[in-house]
Amino acid sequence: MRYLVTGCYGFVGAYLVRHVASVEPDAAIVAIDRRAAPAGFPKVNGSYELDLLDATALAQVIEREQPDRLVHLASFSSVGLSWQQPIESFRNNTNIFLNVLECVRTLSPRTRILSVGSSEEYGLVGPDDAPLRETSPLRPVSPYAVARVAQEQLGDVYVRGFGLDVVATRSFNHVGAGQSPQFVVSAIAKQFAELAKGTRQQLALGTTSVVRDFLDVRDVVTAYHALLARGTRGEVYNICSGRGTSIAEVVAMFAAIAGVTPEVTTDPALVRPVENAIVIGSHAKISDHVGWQPTRTLESSLRAIYDDWYARV
Amino acid sequence: MRYLVTGCYGFVGAYLVRHVASVEPDAAIVAIDRRAAPAGFPKVNGSYELDLLDATALAQVIEREQPDRLVHLASFSSVGLSWQQPIESFRNNTNIFLNVLECVRTLSPRTRILSVGSSEEYGLVGPDDAPLRETSPLRPVSPYAVARVAQEQLGDVYVRGFGLDVVATRSFNHVGAGQSPQFVVSAIAKQFAELAKGTRQQLALGTTSVVRDFLDVRDVVTAYHALLARGTRGEVYNICSGRGTSIAEVVAMFAAIAGVTPEVTTDPALVRPVENAIVIGSHAKISDHVGWQPTRTLESSLRAIYDDWYARV
Numbered sequence: 001m002r003y004l005v006t007g008c009y010g011f012v013g014a015y016l017v018r019h020v021a022s023v024e025p026d027a028a029i030v031a032i033d034r035r036a037a038p039a040g041f042p043k044v045n046g047s048y049e050l051d052l053l054d055a056t057a058l059a060q061v062i063e064r065e066q067p068d069r070l071v072h073l074a075s076f077s078s079v080g081l082s083w084q085q086p087i088e089s090f091r092n093n094t095n096i097f098l099n100v101l102e103c104v105r106t107l108s109p110r111t112r113i114l115s116v117g118s119s120e121e122y123g124l125v126g127p128d129d130a131p132l133r134e135t136s137p138l139r140p141v142s143p144y145a146v147a148r149v150a151q152e153q154l155g156d157v158y159v160r161g162f163g164l165d166v167v168a169t170r171s172f173n174h175v176g177a178g179q180s181p182q183f184v185v186s187a188i189a190k191q192f193a194e195l196a197k198g199t200r201q202q203l204a205l206g207t208t209s210v211v212r213d214f215l216d217v218r219d220v221v222t223a224y225h226a227l228l229a230r231g232t233r234g235e236v237y238n239i240c241s242g243r244g245t246s247i248a249e250v251v252a253m254f255a256a257i258a259g260v261t262p263e264v265t266t267d268p269a270l271v272r273p274v275e276n277a278i279v280i281g282s283h284a285k286i287s288d289h290v291g292w293q294p295t296r297t298l299e300s301s302l303r304a305i306y307d308d309w310y311a312r313v
Numbered sequence: 314m315r316y317l318v319t320g321c322y323g324f325v326g327a328y329l330v331r332h333v334a335s336v337e338p339d340a341a342i343v344a345i346d347r348r349a350a351p352a353g354f355p356k357v358n359g360s361y362e363l364d365l366l367d368a369t370a371l372a373q374v375i376e377r378e379q380p381d382r383l384v385h386l387a388s389f390s391s392v393g394l395s396w397q398q399p400i401e402s403f404r405n406n407t408n409i410f411l412n413v414l415e416c417v418r419t420l421s422p423r424t425r426i427l428s429v430g431s432s433e434e435y436g437l438v439g440p441d442d443a444p445l446r447e448t449s450p451l452r453p454v455s456p457y458a459v460a461r462v463a464q465e466q467l468g469d470v471y472v473r474g475f476g477l478d479v480v481a482t483r484s485f486n487h488v489g490a491g492q493s494p495q496f497v498v499s500a501i502a503k504q505f506a507e508l509a510k511g512t513r514q515q516l517a518l519g520t521t522s523v524v525r526d527f528l529d530v531r532d533v534v535t536a537y538h539a540l541l542a543r544g545t546r547g548e549v550y551n552i553c554s555g556r557g558t559s560i561a562e563v564v565a566m567f568a569a570i571a572g573v574t575p576e577v578t579t580d581p582a583l584v585r586p587v588e589n590a591i592v593i594g595s596h597a598k599i600s601d602h603v604g605w606q607p608t609r610t611l612e613s614s615l616r617a618i619y620d621d622w623y624a625r626v
Contacts, residue, residue, distance in 0.1 A: 055400065083474065086411060086414075086415060086467075087368065087408075087411055087412065087415055090407070090408070090411055090467075091408070094403070094407070094463065095400075095403070095404070095408070098399060098400055098403055099400065101399075102399060102400055137450070140466050140470070141470060141473060141474070142470060142474065143467065143470055143474075145470075146463055146466040146467050146470055147463075149462070149463070149466065150407065150459055150460075150462070150463035150466075153453055153459040153462065153463075154399075154403075154456065154459050157453070157454060157455060157456055157458075157459055157587075160454060160586070160587050161396065161454070161455065161456075161586035161587045162586065273473070273474035273475065274470075274473050274474045
């Protein structure tokens with residue numbers, strides 16, 4: 001089995017490569033990324049440094065590699081930054097995926113594509129809408145969310161109109177060691193590590209009342225692999241834990257892990273123009289179709305993230 | 314009142330300029346288009362030749378002009394061609410509109426924007442879904458349709474998140490003299506004019522069973538003007554006749570107008586990978602909010618289109 005992984009050298013890519021290597025030792029994994037492999041990245045079988053906005057360069061890779069499976073991890077994945085750089089966010093979500101689709105359609109139409117999307121696609125949801133199912137309406141409220149909806153819909157058009165083999169996800173917040181501190185849980189963990197070491201005095205937070213469905217990145221990549229192996233063409237799957245946790249609860253869990261009671265301040269830069277109050281998903285569909293289940297507790301995930309930051313700050 | 318009209322030198326722009334000039338003689342109308350004004354285009358008060366993908370050039374125009382109203386007509390508007398050029402279609406619908414939004418947000422945030430969208434956004438609809446209302450679900454089935462949904466959703470994000478003043482439309486098929494023959498009614502009219510003159514022997518058609526809601530372009534532009542004047546910020550409005558007509562019926566009407574009974578052939582290039590059977594809209598919302606009503610019969614529209622082609626072929 002030959003894998004091509006876009007955005008491979010990001011947070012999720014490292015976990016995905018390790019998982020695929022462990023369960024399919026004979027698989028070849030080829031990376032595409034805008035940057036070179038970071039230090040310590042697990043071994044891959046080939047690597048292309050290119051920008052997916054460059055459709056010509058991408059076409060050469062697709063034509064040459066003819067992957068069995070293409071895992072599209074590349075993304076401008078910060079919701080918060082998408083409010084500051086809407087054009088870049090849109091290009092580096094939707095336009096890059098359309099380039100992937102066109103290259104696969106014209107040069108390697110048998111490739112199975114995993115289109116990674118986001119729970120942000122659901123957008124405006126009320127407390128009564130939880131847990132979100134794949135049939136719930138999409139009402140995106142950020143530039144990032146609109147870009148992800150368009151990505152998913154383009155995938156659907158290529159399945160129905162061009163016969164491509166695309167499986168899509170709506171991945172809820174994932175957490176794990178190594179995630180950028182531009183994401184909320186990683187940002188809080190980093191601050192707690194600094195508080196524990198005495199290099200920081202206050203914990204700066206955005207809106208702490210929001211409830212999110214956090215899933216360990218190790219569970220995320222087993223879900224992606226299961227969907228590539230057994231997911232249904234043209235379908236979209238929630239990837240989530242099924243549990244809701246508020247940011248305030250995450251803070252309390254980190255406080256217990258770190259043994260620190262922080263003084264809290266609100267950072268206006270972390271408060272977004274529009275934000276969903278509660279986002280909790282149902283993973284009934286993926287559990288039913290491919291037998292996937294989340295296996296890690298949030299407590300164990302947060303401990304791993306904290307330990308990683310504590311060793312680094 | 315100062316108008317900036319993108320894609321001004323296209324089919325709809327000519328009618329819009331004439332309408333605005335007739336009802337608001339003191340209005341200033343400034344055109345933006347990728348090309349120069351075609352021969353015979355009505356007089357405008359200023360003109361910029363630029364590609365809306367060039368955000369830097371666009372920003373200079375928005376900053377200088379500070380329009381009261383921006384009418385965004387620019388579009389890669391062919392559904393059929395979007396299957397052949399999905400990347401170009403997406404860029405020249407969604408990306409150009411995002412550039413418009415960003416320039417207005419940063420340089421002229423009081424400008425009211427009319428975001429012209431399409432009935433294609435509704436996508437897959439069954440006979441029981443007619444007439445489509447603005448609350449009907451969006452299930453886009455072509456690259457063009459996905460691009461238009463993203464455009465509309467981006468407009469909504471800029472209203473809610475950034476406070477911009479955007480009014481959106483879902484415009485159904487429009488027809489009128491001067492429309493490109495890449496659109497079905499114009500293509501059929503042109504062929505009938507050629508059949509009547511004896512320069513063509515057969516009528517080449519795609520799928521004739523599909524039912525569409527055709528609206529005269531002169532009614533379209535009165536709707537756009539009414540929405541700019543009295544539409545509600547952040548709302549989307551169907552622009553349609555409320556009547557459904559099959560392509561076969563359009564052919565029969567042209568046959569009567571032209572006095573020709575043609576031999577019909579099917580052109581596979583005109584058959585699309587996925588196509589909606591029936592698209593009929595309700596204009597109850599725009600009629601209720603701004604008092605707009607369609608005024609032309611399809612018969613009178615088809616006659617004008619035929620006469621125009623007959624004079625030209």
